[in-house]
Structure formats: C-alpha cells, structure tokens
Amino acid sequence: MDLSTTYLGLSLKNPIVASASPISERVERVKRLEECGAAAVVMYSLFEEQIVHESLELDYYLNRGTESFPEALSYIPDLPDMGRYSVGPEVYLEQIRLLKEAVSIPVIASLNGVSTGGWIKYAQKMEQAGADAIELNIYYLPVDPELTSSELEAAYVQLVRDVRASVSIPLAVKLSPFFTALPHFARSLAEAGADGLVLFNRFYQPDFDLDTLDVVPNLRLSTSDELRLPLRWISLLYGRVNVDFALTTGVHTAQDVLKAMMAGANVAMMTSALLRHSEGHVQQVLSDMTGWMESYEYESIRQMQGSMSQRAIENPAALERTNYIKVLNSFQEVSGGPLPTMNFSLR
Amino acid sequence: MVQRNFEAVDQTLAKLYEVTVPAAVSSNLTRRPTVPTEAPAFVRDVLGAMIAGDGDSIPVSALPIDGTFPSATTQWEKRNISLEIPVWEPDLCIQCGKCAYVCPHAVIRTKVYAPEALEGAPEAFKSTDARFKEFPGMAYTLQIAPEDCTGCTLCVEVCPAKDKSQVGRKAINMAAQPPIREQEACNWNFFLNLPEIDRTALVPNSIKNSQLLQPLFEFSGACAGCGETPYVKLVSQLFGDRSIIANATGCSSIYGGNLPTTPWATNRDGRGPAWSNSLFEDNAEFGLGMRLTLDKQNEYARELVQQFGAELGSDLVNGLLHADQSDDGGIAAQRARVTTLKECLHNVDSPQARDLLSLADTLVKKSVWIIGGDGWAYDIGYGGVDHVIASGRNVNILVLDTEVYSNTGGQASKATPRAAVAKFAADGKATPRKDLGLIAMAYGTVYVARVAMGYSDVQTLNAIREAEAYNGPSLVIAYSHCIAHGINMRKGLDQQKLAVQAGLWPLYRFNPDRLSEGKNPLQLDSKAPSIPIAQYAYNETRYKMLVQSDEQRAAHLLALAQQDVQRQWQHYHQLVDLYEAEVQAQVTAAAAASSNGSPKEQA
Ligand SMILES: Cc1cc2nc3c(=O)[nH]c(=O)nc-3n(C[C@H](O)[C@H](O)[C@H](O)COP(=O)(O)O)c2cc1C
Ligand code: SF4
Numbered sequence: 001m002d003l004s005t006t007y008l009g010l011s012l013k014n015p016i017v018a019s020a021s022p023i024s025e026r027v028e029r030v031k032r033l034e035e036c037g038a039a040a041v042v043m044y045s046l047f048e049e050q051i052v053h054e055s056l057e058l059d060y061y062l063n064r065g066t067e068s069f070p071e072a073l074s075y076i077p078d079l080p081d082m083g084r085y086s087v088g089p090e091v092y093l094e095q096i097r098l099l100k101e102a103v104s105i106p107v108i109a110s111l112n113g114v115s116t117g118g119w120i121k122y123a124q125k126m127e128q129a130g131a132d133a134i135e136l137n138i139y140y141l142p143v144d145p146e147l148t149s150s151e152l153e154a155a156y157v158q159l160v161r162d163v164r165a166s167v168s169i170p171l172a173v174k175l176s177p178f179f180t181a182l183p184h185f186a187r188s189l190a191e192a193g194a195d196g197l198v199l200f201n202r203f204y205q206p207d208f209d210l211d212t213l214d215v216v217p218n219l220r221l222s223t224s225d226e227l228r229l230p231l232r233w234i235s236l237l238y239g240r241v242n243v244d245f246a247l248t249t250g251v252h253t254a255q256d257v258l259k260a261m262m263a264g265a266n267v268a269m270m271t272s273a274l275l276r277h278s279e280g281h282v283q284q285v286l287s288d289m290t291g292w293m294e295s296y297e298y299e300s301i302r303q304m305q306g307s308m309s310q311r312a313i314e315n316p317a318a319l320e321r322t323n324y325i326k327v328l329n330s331f332q333e334v335s336g337g338p339l340p341t342m343n344f345s346l347r
Numbered sequence: 348m349v350q351r352n353f354e355a356v357d358q359t360l361a362k363l364y365e366v367t368v369p370a371a372v373s374s375n376l377t378r379r380p381t382v383p384t385e386a387p388a389f390v391r392d393v394l395g396a397m398i399a400g401d402g403d404s405i406p407v408s409a410l411p412i413d414g415t416f417p418s419a420t421t422q423w424e425k426r427n428i429s430l431e432i433p434v435w436e437p438d439l440c441i442q443c444g445k446c447a448y449v450c451p452h453a454v455i456r457t458k459v460y461a462p463e464a465l466e467g468a469p470e471a472f473k474s475t476d477a478r479f480k481e482f483p484g485m486a487y488t489l490q491i492a493p494e495d496c497t498g499c500t501l502c503v504e505v506c507p508a509k510d511k512s513q514v515g516r517k518a519i520n521m522a523a524q525p526p527i528r529e530q531e532a533c534n535w536n537f538f539l540n541l542p543e544i545d546r547t548a549l550v551p552n553s554i555k556n557s558q559l560l561q562p563l564f565e566f567s568g569a570c571a572g573c574g575e576t577p578y579v580k581l582v583s584q585l586f587g588d589r590s591i592i593a594n595a596t597g598c599s600s601i602y603g604g605n606l607p608t609t610p611w612a613t614n615r616d617g618r619g620p621a622w623s624n625s626l627f628e629d630n631a632e633f634g635l636g637m638r639l640t641l642d643k644q645n646e647y648a649r650e651l652v653q654q655f656g657a658e659l660g661s662d663l664v665n666g667l668l669h670a671d672q673s674d675d676g677g678i679a680a681q682r683a684r685v686t687t688l689k690e691c692l693h694n695v696d697s698p699q700a701r702d703l704l705s706l707a708d709t710l711v712k713k714s715v716w717i718i719g720g721d722g723w724a725y726d727i728g729y730g731g732v733d734h735v736i737a738s739g740r741n742v743n744i745l746v747l748d749t750e751v752y753s754n755t756g757g758q759a760s761k762a763t764p765r766a767a768v769a770k771f772a773a774d775g776k777a778t779p780r781k782d783l784g785l786i787a788m789a790y791g792t793v794y795v796a797r798v799a800m801g802y803s804d805v806q807t808l809n810a811i812r813e814a815e816a817y818n819g820p821s822l823v824i825a826y827s828h829c830i831a832h833g834i835n836m837r838k839g840l841d842q843q844k845l846a847v848q849a850g851l852w853p854l855y856r857f858n859p860d861r862l863s864e865g866k867n868p869l870q871l872d873s874k875a876p877s878i879p880i881a882q883y884a885y886n887e888t889r890y891k892m893l894v895q896s897d898e899q900r901a902a903h904l905l906a907l908a909q910q911d912v913q914r915q916w917q918h919y920h921q922l923v924d925l926y927e928a929e930v931q932a933q934v935t936a937a938a939a940a941s942s943n944g945s946p947k948e949q950a
C-alpha cells in the first residue's frame with residue numbers, strides 16, 4: 001500500500017501531518033509523533049507581537065521601582081550575565097535546531113509577524129536554523145472599519161512576495177476562512193510565491209460568563225463535523241489554483257484523512273485529535289486508512305487525491321452554493337432532523 | 348532615511364520661536380502650602396518644613412525631645428499623585444464594602460448615618476439609602492479622598508456590581524482626577540465630619556460591617572496597590588482604638604512610620620494604636636515585652652482596685668475585675684467604669700490612689716500586635732517568633748508575607764517559593780518555602796491562620812477576629828502581593844486567588860479552643876488545588892524570567908514545585924483527619940462515661 005504523498009516539494013511517507021500546536025514545544029512528544037508514523041510536523045507559531053510585548057514587559061517589570069527608594073535600588077535581580085536572557089526568537093530557533101536533531105521527518109516552522117521587517121527577519125532566521133519549510137500564519141482580526149478587504153488582501157500578497165524573495169525554502173500560507181473571494185485571493189498568493197495553502201485556521205472564540213459578566217477564553221477542541229468547510233473549499237480550489245493544499249480543522253479519523261485526500265489535499269493536518277488522544281492516535285488512523293483502502297482496493301493515496309474535487313465529480317453543482325437551497329428544502333421536508341450540510345459519503 | 352532625518356531637523360527649525368522673558372512676574376498662579384493652613388502648628392511648622400525639603404532650617408529645639416512623634420499626620424500631606432481616581436455610582440452599588448476593604452491606602456470610606464446629617468452637604472455630595480438590616484431608615488455614603496488616592500485601581504477590580512446595560516461600567520470606576528479634585532476634596536471634608544458609626548451597635552462579622560469602622564491606619568507611603576497594607580488597615584479598624592503594635596523592620600516599618608508623617612491615626616476620642624518599630628532580630632520579643640508589661644500593670648491595678656473596695660463600692664469593683672470585654676460593647680462599658688474609677692480616685696490622696704490612677708487604663712483590654720514581613724518572621728526574627736509563640740502569652744502576630752525581603756529590594760527569604768527568582772536566588776530558588784504555619788501548629792496551643800484576602804475576604808476577616816479573641820499566642824500569615832513579584836499591581840488580588848487555586852497558598856485556620864468544644868481545630872478554608880501552578884506563576888516576572896534565562900531549570904523547578912503543592916495538600920488533609928479522629932474519640936469517651944457512670948464509680 002503506497003501512502004506516500006508530496007507537500008511543498010517535500011516527499012512524505014504518508015499524508016498525516018501534525019499542525020501547529022504546543023505539542024511541538026516538547027522534543028519528546030515530536031519524537032513520539034515520528035515513532036507513531038506522523039509524516040511531518042508544523043511547529044507552534046512564533047508570534048512577533050508576543051516577542052516585542054514580552055521584551056517590553058520584562059524590561060518594565062525588571063526595572064519598575066528602581067532608583068526610587070534609597071534602601072532598595074531595585075526589586076528583582078540582574079542576572080550576572082544579562083545576555084543570557086533570551087527574550088526574542090532564540091528559544092524558538094533553538095527548538096527548530098533541537099527538533100531537527102531529534103527527528104528525521106520534516107519540521108515546518110510557523111510564523112506570525114506584525115511588521116514587514118519582522119516577517120522577513122524571522123523567516124530568514126528560521127531558514128538558517130534548519131526549518132524544512134515555513135508556514136506563514138496570517139492570523140489577524142481586522143476590526144478597523146476603515147480597512148477594506150482589498151487593502152488587506154493586497155498587504156498579505158505583498159507580504160508573501162517579500163518573504164518569498166528573502167528565503168529559498170518552501171512557503172505555505174495558513175488562512176482563515178474569512179475571505180470574500182477566496183479563489184481569487186488564493187491564486188494571488190500562489191502567484192506571489194506561496195507553494196501551499198493551509199485551509200483553514202480555526203479561531204478560538206471567547207465566551208461570556210453569565211455569572212460574572214466577563215468575557216472568558218474558551219478553548220474547545222474541534223470535532224469531525226468541522227471538516228466540511230475546508231473539505232468543500234479544497235474541492236473547489238483543487239486544479240483551479242496551482243498550489244499544494246493542506247487541510248486543517250476537523251481531521252480526527254481515517255475517514256477524515258481519506259476525504260481530505262479525495263478533495264485534493266496533499267496532506268491532512270491534526271491538532272485537536274492529537275491533543276485529545278495523544279500521539280499514538282496517528283498509528284490508529286494510519287492502520288484504519290490502510291484497512292479501508294485495502295477493502296476498497298485502492299493502491300495509493302495519489303490515486304485518490306483530487307478524485308472528489310469539484311472538477312472530478314459527477315455533479316459539480318453539489319459543491320456550489322446553489323445547493324444550499326436544495327438542502328434547506330429537503331430539510332423542510334424531513335422537518336425535525338438536524339440541518340444537513342455538505343459532506344462526502346465514503347460509501 | 349537620511350533625507351527624512353534632514354526634513355525632521357528642518358521642520359524643527361521652522362517651528363522654533365524665541366520666547367521673551369518678561370521683566371516682571373505676571374502670573375497669578377501660586378503654589379499651595381505644603382501642608383494646609385488648618386493643620387496643627389507642629390504639623391505646619393515642623394513636619395511641613397520637612398515635607399518641603401527644608402528640614403535643615405528646623406532648629407533642634409523644635410523637635411520632640413523623646414522622639415515621640417504625633418500620629419495621624421499623613422492626612423495633612425496631600426500627595427495628590429494620581430491622575431485618575433475612582434468615582435462612585437450609588438445606583439449600582441450594592442454596599443458590599445469590598446472596595447473599601449481592599450484599598451491599600453484607606454482612601455475609600457463608607458458611612459451609615461441619619462439622613463438629617465446631610466444638612467449643609469455640598470451640592471455634589473452623594474448619598475443613598477443604607478442597605479443594612481441593622482440600620483433601617485439611615486443614609487449611606489461611599490467617599491473617596493481624591494488627593495490621597497494612588498490610582499492603583501484595586502477597588503475597581505474588586506467591585507462585583509456591574510451595569511446591566513454596559514458591563515464595563517461598575518459601581519465604582521476610574522475617572523480623570525483634575526476636573527473633580529476640588530469638588531471631591533470638599534465632599535471628603537464634609538464626609539469626615541459626618542458622625543462615625545456607634546461601634547457598640549455593630550458586629551463587624553461581614554465585610555460591609557467591618558468597613559463602617561474608621562481605619563486608624565491611613566494614606567501610608569506604601570507602593571500604589573501594596574498587598575500588605577489592607578491587612579494592617581483591617582487590624583486598625585477592628586482593634587485600633589486599643590492596640591499596641593510592635594513593628595519589625597521592613598516595608599511595614601517604613602510606610603508605618605517614616606518621617607515626617609505617620610499613617611497610624613486616632614479617632615475622635617483621641618484613641619489610636621500606640622506603635623513602635625524595633626529591630627529585625629528582636630521584634631517578637633519587643634512585642635512580648637509590651638504584653639508582659641501590660642499584664643503586670645493590669646495585675647497591680649487589680650490588686651489596687653480590690654484594696655479600694657470600700658471607696659469604690661462592690662458593683663464597680665466587680666465590674667472592673669470581671670467585666671466581659673470580648674466585644675466593643677463590653678470595652679465601652681469598661682471604659683465608662685474606668686472613668687468612674689478615676690473620678691472616685693481624684694478625691695483620694697494616697698500613693699496607692701496615685702498608682703491606680705496612672706494604671707487605671709490597663710483595666711481596659713489591650714490588643715497587642717506584633718507585625719512584620721517574612722524576612723523578619725521566617726528568617727532573622729524567627730527565633731524570637733518561636734520563643735514568643737511558645738510563651739503562651741496573649742499576643743497576635745501578623746506576618747505580611749511577600750515571600751521576599753521587599754523593603755531592601757527583593758532578597759530571597761525562607762518564604763520565597765521554589766522556582767521563583769529573587770536576589771540570592773537568581774537561578775530560581777531550589778528549595779521549597781518553609782511552612783511556618785505548620786511549625787506553629789505543632790505546639791497545639793497557638794492559633795494559626797493562613798489568609799489571602801484576594802481569595803476570601805471573609806476568611807481573612809474571621810481569622811483576624813479569631814486570632815485577637817484567642818487568649819494566647821496567635822499567628823496570622825497573610826499573602827501580600829508586592830512589586831517585587833513583577834506583576835501588574837492592579838491584578839494583585841487576582842494573583843492571590845490564583846495562588847490559592849493552584850494550591851500554593853492553602854487557606855486554613857487552626858484554633859486550639861475548638862478542640863475543647865468537641866470540634867476539629869483545623870479547618871481548611873480553600874479547595875483542593877484546581878489549576879496548574881504555571882497558570883499563577885507565569886503571570887509573575889519573578890517566575891517568568893527564569894524561563895527566559897534557563898528554560899530547562901525553570902521547567903525542572905516548576906515540576907518540583909507542583910509536587911510540593913500536592914504533597915502539602917495531602918499533608919494538611921491527613922492532619923484534618925487526625926484531629927477528626929481525636930474529636931471522635933473524645934465524643935465516644937464522653938458518651939461512654941455518661942452511660943456507664945464515672946470511672947470512679949466503676950472502680
Ligand atoms: C492549543 C492549540 C494551539 C494552537 N497553536 C497554533 C499556533 O501556534 N499556530 C497556528 O497556526 N495554529 C495553531 N493552532 C491551530 C491548529 O494548528 C489547527 O489548525 C486547528 O486546531 C484546527 O485543527 P484541528 O481540528 O485538528 O484541531 C493551535 C490549536 C490548538 C488547539
Ligand atoms: S485606586 Fe487604589 S488607592 Fe485609589 S481608592 Fe482605589 S484602591 Fe484606593
């Protein structure tokens with residue numbers, strides 16, 4: 001059974017990739033992922049904003065109250081060698097090095113920048129530290145009513161162009177689902193030099209606490225139900241935009257991975273499933289996949305990739321928006337049932 | 348870039364104007380006097396000159412000959428340092444008193460008073476109906492001292508009442524100070540002149556009630572948002588009119604008595620804490636000496652009262668010797684008896700009468716407090732603390748635990764927790780903190796409590812009241828957030844809560860008296876650890892900086908600290924179980940004794 005695939009020009013032994021998450025903060029866990037069969041790992045993101053914030057914050061708290069009182073010139077010790085403070089990207093870059101030493105699967109660094117200079121600088125450092133590829137995580141919530149979608153998209157495209165010009169390793173861009181004309185935007189990113197698109201990042205929506213009337217963070221892991229949004233969009237984009245696709249959000253089971261492949265993804269990424277069931281889950285999914293492929297007589301992953309993309313299916317309209325009306329009507333007929341949404345049936 | 352620099356220079360030059368200095372001063376702005384003109388003469392002339400930085404001009408003859416400085420003088424030093432102060436919204440306020448309780452600087456006060464007292468109030472003075480079951484038909488005001496507020500914002504953080512249509516608006520909110528300074532200063536003065544609550548009509552067993560008591564520790568120079576001073580202030584509210592305080596060197600001795608002004612204050616009757624600072628290494632003994640002196644004086648006074656039985660009458664003698672002074676009512680009644688006693692004695696001319704006159708006040712119960720930080724109690728003064736709690740004498744020890752020597756700049760003490768960075772532990776403290784409370788509990792005769800008002804304000808209040816009521820040594824260890832933790836001070840109370848939730852600061856009260864009442868003496872007042880300590884620790888620079896300097900060591904120490912937490916919690920639980928077994932055994936023995944008759948009869 002040939003499970004191999006390629007992604008961003010990297011040859012992978014199978015399509016399961018661990019997406020960005022705290023798992024990659026620990027070398028042992030990444031080793032374990034490799035043992036369990038994961039084909040590549042994306043590291044947690046390096047946030048430029050956080051680096052800047054942390055160094056300003058550290059400086060503020062280390063120096064607050066100093067020189068204000070004759071009995072105590074400071075309240076927190078200076079380390080004998082202040083250079084030892086690694087505020088900044090050093091910890092991250094060191095982690096790339098450690099992971100590269102520890103495992104032989106590709107390690108993809110992930111970057112969330114703020115300034116153009118920052119994006120370029122950190123991307124270069126990641127390349128130097130040995131990352132096999134870089135995923136640009138353009139996580140940004142535009143709340144300014146003055147900012148138009150075309151301005152924002154143009155800025156992202158320019159960013160990809162700038163980073164592309166400054167590093168030679170492959171580049172992927174991880175997007176949120178909130179773009180108006182996604183196919184056009186995806187194509188612009190490809191033209192600017194993106195080798196792959198990672199669809200879609202999943203945002204953690206804060207919740208309200210009705211007792212305290214506070215806005216509270218609420219981390220909920222995904223379920224397989226959430227697969228459908230990226231599934232549909234990869235089906236639609238496959239063959240239309242010339243890049244590799246990584247499907248993220250809602251990949252939990254072998255079925256989910258197979259669907260992703262059929263939609264046209266090069267790889268299927270997992271975070272929630274790994275956080276919930278830990279690294280050994282990859283092994284299970286791989287063996288279920290092989291079992292399914294054997295019983296339906298598939299020889300390879302390549303054989304199925306894109307087989308259910310919009311271009312390949314019998315009824316392309318099934319994936320388009322008009323279908324929504326049909327679904328709604330059928331819902332009214334079988335009233336009482338849950339609202340059906342887009343899904344593939346794997347027989 | 349270079350071109351833009353040139354442009355910047357050019358534009359600067361284009362906007363430079365020459366200012367001609369007028370030959371004569373034409374402004375009519377004047378500086379306020381350092382101390383208001385209505386202040387007492389000594390404050391105006393001596394302290395005022397010191398505040399103005401003009402201390403060298405004061406003649407030696409103007410200074411107190413024995414070093415005794417008048418208290419209640421910070422009220423005259425209007426430092427006026429905050430650009431923002433809280434503003435009260437009476438319609439939203441639930442009158443819980445929490446804001447006043449946590450204010451480190453005693454800037455927020457609450458009063459319940461008869462509505463008639465509002466006559467002549469300034470136009471902007473706020474008042475609403477009091478919501479106290481003890482005081483029907485009364486009015487309520489929560490007032491802020493605008494020129495004493497430090498802007499620390501703890502009061503707003505703690506306020507639980509939110510506007511239903513706009514949850515960001517609370518019953519107290521920060522607002523720009525300059526536009527309301529004059530108006531609020533005027534309101535503050537009016538407020539001060541409203542009558543104080545009748546202490547005998549109030550049981551301070553709730554936060555809201557406790558905050559009707561006048562603080563006798565106010566406007567100290569502690570850092571804005573200091574975690575220590577709210578505890579000190581609470582003690583002053585509950586017992587300040589009869590307390591004698593021995594204060595160890597440390598932050599509390601600096602903000603408690605640094606010249607020129609003194610935050611320890613007096614009430615309208617002129618009563619307030621008598622306070623003195625001693626050394627790091629002898630403060631507990633210093634306080635014990637105060638206790639022994641009072642006890643001796645009281646003993647002699649009682650002897651004398653009995654000698655004067657005939658002159659005083661048996662009612663007065665009985666009252667003086669056997670009065671119940673366990674609450675403010677009892678204290679007030681005893682004070683009245685002492686006044687009568689003094690009146691009677693004025694007519695008697697004998698050496699004994701003169702002795703009794705000078706000692707009469709010691710017949711009123713005094714509250715001895717020994718206060719200091721962890722550097723004192725855990726380290727330098729530890730031998731003395733141990734000696735004093737072993738003495739069995741009735742003293743109250745309050746440890747303001749910042750887990751570090753704060754005043755001298757953040758050196759590690761034995762209270763510094765594992766994994767935290769401090770001076771002398773720049774690589775993160777490798778050993779766990781000493782469990783001072785457990786050591787004290789081992790005697791079985793010491794009242795011990797561990798408190799953190801950010802987690803439970805009521806538990807803190809109960810512990811401090813019980814400690815004072817316990818007729819023996821008491822030790823209250825109070826979590827005090829501090830600038831040396833490297834935190835956003837407005838989140839100080841949140842950190843206290845997280846410390847307890849993480850199990851780093853379990854709350855308990857150990858009251859030996861309960862055993863004789865057939866109750867478990869050890870009560871755990873907080874729940875089992877429910878969050879990882881990282882969730883608390885990594886909000887604080889003292890922990891976080893280790894991650895940045897030596898990530899592996901930080902992870903290693905934090906893992907050990909996490910184990911410490913579990914072990915400590917189990918240990919406390921086992922102690923509770925042990926005492927429970929002891930209580931059950933007592934109950935069973937008592938039941939057996941009553942059903943079988945006394946052991947003697949059996950024999
Ligand atoms: C705890 C956690 C941390 C994450 N951190 C990152 C990150 O640093 N950068 C990023 O691009 N995505 C991050 N993600 C998003 C995941 O990589 C993934 O795209 C998302 O969880 C959806 O996939 P899933 O359904 O497999 O969880 C994180 C997700 C979780 C749950
Ligand atoms: S801001 Fe701070 S000092 Fe001012 S009233 Fe509130 S708690 Fe007190």
Ligand code: SF4
Binds near residue numbers: 445446508
């Ligand atoms: S904390 Fe809020 S609700 Fe409570 S007394 Fe203060 S202002 Fe009123």
Ligand code: SF4
Binds near residue numbers: 568573575753
């Ligand atoms: S150093 Fe800490 S304990 Fe001392 S006054 Fe400042 S905040 Fe309070």
